[in-house]
Amino acid sequence: MGKLEKKIALITGAGSGIGKAAAKKFADEGALVVVQDFNKASAEEVSSSLSGSGHFALGGDVSNEQEMEDVFSEVEKRCERLDVLVNNAGVSGSPEGLGSITYDSFMRMLAVNMGGTFICTQAALPLMNSGGSIVNLSSIAGLAGWGPVHYASAKGAILGFTRASARELGGLGIRINAVAPGVVETPMTEDLDEALLAPLIMMSPLGRIGQADEIAAAILYLACDDSSFVTGQWISPNGGLVTI
Ligand SMILES: NC(=O)c1ccc[n+]([C@@H]2O[C@H](COP(=O)([O-])OP(=O)(O)OC[C@H]3O[C@@H](n4cnc5c(N)ncnc54)[C@H](O)[C@@H]3O)[C@@H](O)[C@H]2O)c1
Secondary structure, X not given: OOOXXXXXXXXXXXXXXXXXXXXXXXXXXXXXXXXEOOOHHHHHHHHHHXXXXXXXXXXXXOOOHHHHHHHHHHHHHHHOOOOEEEEOOOOOOOOOOOOOOOHHHHHHHHHHHXXXXXHHHHHHHHHOEOEEEEEEEOOHHHHXXXXXXXXXXXXXXXHHHHHHHHHHHHHHOEEEEEEOOOOEEOHHHOXXXXXXXXXXXXXXXXXOOEEHHXXXXXXXXXXXXXXXXXXXXXXOOOOOOOOO
8 A cells, every 4th residue: 555545646846856756756655646847748748657547737837826726726626635735846046146136036036936835835725625735845045045045045935834834734634844955966956066066965974965766755754644743844855964
């Protein structure tokens, strides 16, 4: 029996990287996975590669309320409920410094990472009327300030959102937690400057960056009943780089 047998799970940004690895793991554990991504073609490709049946792909920008209303209406129409939501879609942007970053690019970073998490969580709640689990993707940028200011601000805000929402949602039987990964090998990090990466690897007790599947394992733990007494918390699979 899989850890997510008969569960319906929606993962945003699941066309690539960590979301894609989580989609595979969830399907292997028996879930019906709704693979959501801005890039509909990659979402469809992931959906059709998953084990089991019933999975489907949906497009849309998580920072656009109307588009997400359409996404969650479609889930309601096809599945009638949602058990697990993973707010994974995110962008990291260019490594601008505080002195040069524009207000527009700062707000865009907040809109996708934090705004998308808010929009999807709010839209999912009416579908979680028999309880559920929500997992939000933060980062060591949000925990410890590693990373550009706009990205760190957005990922830090996700931690505050997770803690405060847990207080409101506990009574509804909905748990909400965050995963705050260290540096992980995905398309998001493939252009990362070697000069930035090498010292991080050197300082990391495990001496390497992470793999998407290692983050998906933490997402699975928080999504399934193994973590039934855990809410408002974060887990940081980061190779020991950040220990707080
Ligand atoms: N890779 C890392 O080192 C790392 C570290 C810490 C946290 N994270 C976080 O993990 C999550 C996944 O990152 P990843 O490394 O797999 O990145 P990725 O770039 O490989 O995948 C992100 C996916 O999100 C989708 N996406 C982007 N903006 C979207 C939007 N507005 N609406 C819908 N979909 C959108 C993209 O199309 C892409 O498929 C992100 O939230 C990221 O910030 C990643």
